[in-house]
Amino acid sequence: FFSDGNVVHVSGEVNPLDDVSVIETELALADLETVQRRMEKTARQLKTGKAEYKEEFTELEKISKLLAEGKKPSPSPLVLELQLLSAKPCIYVANMDEDQITNLEDVPFYSEFIKYAKDNHAEVIPISADLEVGLLDLSEEERNEYFDVLGISYESGLARLVKKSYALLKLLTFYTVKGPETRAWTIQRGTKAPEAAGKIHSDMEEGFIKAEVVSFDILEALGSFNAAREKGEVRVEGRDYEIEDGDVVLFRFRA
Incomplete structure (x- = not known):
């Protein structure tokens, strides 16, 4: 979410929604390959005449169509068996600079990103990696004093990520x-x-x-x-x- 002249963005500008779109497209393409390989195997098994293979092939066709349309397949025994990346629970870690982390409402794209994540049943964890690196050498008391000066309550991004991950994965x-x-x-x-x-x-x-x-x-x-x-x-x-x-x-x- 932050702009830094020393950090070159691959597309030349910061737009988290575009970044997510690129990543999800790559995941969907990888999943399509997985589904297509399974379809080839199931197509050969159809020759046995067993109904279970016909049902599986029909479901694979539906999953393939969803992925091709950029949609995420709903969890099902077959989707879980295939371990499709795009169907797994998701957490977005939003990296920001120190000024942004204390004023989330003013961060460009952040409100839109929160809505996007909510619509896709995903979590968002805002962190400032640069801020946390700067606090590594401080004691807990010194860190608390620093946050008191900033007027914010801040928990380590790693700690929040672990907690959210545990909750999401039950x-x-x-x-x-x-x-x-x-x-x-x-x-x-x-x-x-x-x-x-x-x-x-x-x-x-x-x-x-x-x-x-x-x-x-x-x-x-x-x-x-x-x-x-x-x-x-x-x-x-x-x-x-x-x-x-x-x-x-x-x-x-x-x-």
Whole structure:
């Protein structure tokens, strides 16, 4: 979104909407190649006379037509199987200069870009990479003082990107503690305790007995798992428990 004489834009001018159009065209062309290869394979299988191949070929034709028209195919088992790039969830990172990030309403193309993203069910994260590089050597206190002077509330662009990505992909993080070692594990929302244990080791899922659970915030405040247990903050959960974001879990299982 920013203009800088030291940064040469391929088209000679800054227009984020044009940039997105170019990228999405390239993704659609790549997807078309994927679909066409699958159509060639399915066309050969049509000779078997099986109805499933006829249905698949018909769906592939519809997907191909949508891509050729610059439209995104809706998620379906076949679209997901093909892993089409243009059908995946999308986040746009809008890079700006320091003045722009504090006055988003005055940034050229920004309001139009927000509307475009909303119409296409996408997220937009405004960041100022130049500003963040300049803040790397400052302490957290110094950064907060700087933002107070600017009169803005600002969270790291990387942190916001990670949070948005996790939300968009329906992911969460849980933790395990063993002695001085703490590990973070990423799983899908809705994952039950035995499956989460299986992310660590398959034996833990097969021999699952129970999960002892405490939230990260409580554990941080009390200092240790044993202290949390003494305060009655550790819950015992069974097979049907769905792991929540920020859970610290001790799995009990048969070896």
